[in-house]
Amino acid sequence: MQTEIIKHNIKMEPSLYSYSLIFALPLMLFFGVYLLLFKMPEKSIFRNYLRSRRIMGVAMLLLAVNYSVHFFFGIRFKNADAAILMNLSTYFLCYWLFSSALTILLDRFYITKRRLCTHISLWIIYSILSCIVLLLLPKGIFQTVALLVLAVWLVIYGLVLACRLLRAYNKAIRIFEDTQADDIDAYIKWLSIFTYWAIIFGVGCGLLTFLPDKYVYIWILSSIPFYSYLFYSYQNYMIFYEQVERTLEIGNEPVEEVKAESEKELPKYFENIENNLIPWLERNGYTQPGLTIQDLTQMLDTNRTYLIAYIKEKYKVSFCEWITGLRLEYAKKLLKGHPEMSVQKLAESSGFLSRSYFIKSFTKKEGYTPAKWRKANME
Numbered sequence: 001m002q003t004e005i006i007k008h009n010i011k012m013e014p015s016l017y018s019y020s021l022i023f024a025l026p027l028m029l030f031f032g033v034y035l036l037l038f039k040m041p042e043k044s045i046f047r048n049y050l051r052s053r054r055i056m057g058v059a060m061l062l063l064a065v066n067y068s069v070h071f072f073f074g075i076r077f078k079n080a081d082a083a084i085l086m087n088l089s090t091y092f093l094c095y096w097l098f099s100s101a102l103t104i105l106l107d108r109f110y111i112t113k114r115r116l117c118t119h120i121s122l123w124i125i126y127s128i129l130s131c132i133v134l135l136l137l138p139k140g141i142f143q144t145v146a147l148l149v150l151a152v153w154l155v156i157y158g159l160v161l162a163c164r165l166l167r168a169y170n171k172a173i174r175i176f177e178d179t180q181a182d183d184i185d186a187y188i189k190w191l192s193i194f195t196y197w198a199i200i201f202g203v204g205c206g207l208l209t210f211l212p213d214k215y216v217y218i219w220i221l222s223s224i225p226f227y228s229y230l231f232y233s234y235q236n237y238m239i240f241y242e243q244v245e246r247t248l249e250i251g252n253e254p255v256e257e258v259k260a261e262s263e264k265e266l267p268k269y270f271e272n273i274e275n276n277l278i279p280w281l282e283r284n285g286y287t288q289p290g291l292t293i294q295d296l297t298q299m300l301d302t303n304r305t306y307l308i309a310y311i312k313e314k315y316k317v318s319f320c321e322w323i324t325g326l327r328l329e330y331a332k333k334l335l336k337g338h339p340e341m342s343v344q345k346l347a348e349s350s351g352f353l354s355r356s357y358f359i360k361s362f363t364k365k366e367g368y369t370p371a372k373w374r375k376a377n378m379e
Contacts, residue, residue: 016217021071024220028067031231032060040238048108049241052101053234059097060227066090067220081134084147089127092154096123098198099161102191105237106168106248126153162199166192172244174318175251178308181291181323183357184247187240190233201226250294273310276300286326287351293319324361327351331362335374343370 036057040050066086069075076083096119103110133146169192176185201222280286280299288295297307308319315322331350334341341349347358362370 017076017220018071020217020220021067024224025064025067025071027224028060028064028227031227032057032064035060035231035234043242045242045245046238048104048245049238052105055097055101055104056230056234059094059101062090062094062097063223063227085130085134088130088150088154089123092126092157093123095154095158095161099165102194103165103168105191105241106165106172106188110168122157126150159199162195165195169195172248172251176247177318177320179251179293179304179319180247181286181320181327181351182289182353183320184240184243186357187237187244190237194230194233197226197229247292250292269306270310270313273300273302273306274314276302281326284330286323287330287349289348289351289353291323291351323351325365328362328365331358331370332366332373335370336377339374346370 034057035053038053040046040053069086070083075086100111130150133143133150137143137146169188172188173185277300280296285291285296285299293304293307297304300307311317311319311322315325317325327350331346334346334349343359344355347355350358352358352361359369362368362373366373368376
């Protein structure tokens, strides 16, 4: 009976399983080599992005090695336990590499010697325990339970890393909202999408490792769109990286300490901001494209701490939401006064850098697109 199963597996090898590897392996090699060796703009600000790409490239090549062993040696059909061991160990290390590569795009100080040593040690311990479970424990209930524990450990480890990445992402979004008038958080949205996808994919990989042989090709094919999206996102992100990184640098700078000795003095300081703000509002200063909170603090002769506190205290919104609201009200005036104006011109005149973001923001607030709102208010 066992001989028949082995023969069945060997017959299955050149089918969907092998063909899926033939398709996936070259892609993984290309992605890994490209991310690792492709030349970057020679600017110091891209140093962290380059480091992230190299870590991601190493992770891709590590997975490519895993695929190569499966393809050239057929380890899945010769020793299923060894294949599972190799997969679990590879995934554990790749979870750390993937999460680190993405997290340092948002937090350049994430990788420290202590953190690196901790995760490498965890990987070594996990690999050793996997060896003990798969190669030394007798087959039966104890080995099955131990394998389930290892799988759960892998999933929990991946979830912890994903949560850390999402915390860095949410922190970056708060910085953007408090310092930028424009929708630059859209530039890093792919990180959030990829993280949730990675959670689903990572859990799936852990489960697919234990699937019967005839379903293993699903595990391989499912990785192709996942890593293709990651590669495309990395390439596209390079266009926006400099602006995002400069914003994060500003947001992480230590702010001036509030000079007020008690909360009673804050309204007085707010009054000074409001007095300086009136002429700026009267000349529609918020329509300046690319406006940042640094620009406004210089105009108002104040600091970021007070200005952010003032906006949140008086308007109950972030800097980005406040400026967007002012621009939308200005756009409505333009729509009434200049009905012939195109949506593109309307967005630019109101200070929006993106036509799509203008339409999205307008529709969200008014319930109509600018064109429909204009038509409804002209009747």
